[in-house]
C-alpha cells in the first residue's frame with residue numbers, strides 16, 4: 377500500500393514555477409499568491425523586489441513564498457539576480473507593478489517568458505514614467521471615454537512587446553485618477569491570474585500540437 381502511494385507521488389509532474397517582480401503594494405502579486413496557493417500544477421516560487429519598503433515582500437512572506445530584495449547596482453551590474461531567478465527554475469516571470477527596466481540579460485535568459493501588466497490600453501499611455509496615478513491622470517486629461525488593462529510580453533523598451541490580453545472599462549466624467557485606478561485594478565485582479573494560468577497551460581500543451 378505504501379509503495380503504491382509512493383509511485384503515485386513520483387508519477388505527478390513537478391509544478392510550473394512563477395517568479396514575480398514587484399516594486400510596490402503588490403495587490404496583483406497577492407492575487408497570484410491567492411490563486412495559485414493550492415493549485416495542483418502551478419506555484420508562485422518567489423517574489424523579487426527592488427524596494428525594501430514594498431508591501432509586496434510582506435505579502436509573499438505571508439504565503440511562505442521566498443521574498444528577495446536587490447538594489448540597482450546588483451540588478452544592472454552583476455549576475456546575482458539572474459542566478460537567483462534561475463535557481464527557482466521559472467516557467468513564467470510576471471512583472472506586477474515592477475518599475476525598473478528589465479535588463480537584456482534577463483530577456484535573453486528567459487525569452488518569451490516575461491510578461492507585464494499595464495493599467496491602460498497600450499500603445500497609448502505607456503513608456504517611461506507612465507505608471508501608477510500618472511497613467512490615470514493622463515487618460516483623464518485626454519478625455520478618453522474608456523481605459524483598461526494590457527497584459528503583454530516584454531522586450532527592451534518600457535511597455536512594448538506583444539499584446540496577450542486587453543480588457544476595457546468606461547471612464548466616467550466624474551472620475552478622479554483614484555476612481556479610475558480602482559476600476560482598472562478590478563480588471564487587473566480578475567484577469568492577471570487567468571492569463572498566467574492560460575499561458576502556463578499552453579506551455580504544457582503547445583497550441584500547434586492540439
Ligand code: GRF
Nearest residue numbers: 401402403404473493494495
Ligand atoms: C498596477 O496598476 C499595475 O498595472 C501597474 O502597477 C500597479 C501595481 O499595483 N504596473 P499593485 O502593486 O499590484 O497593487
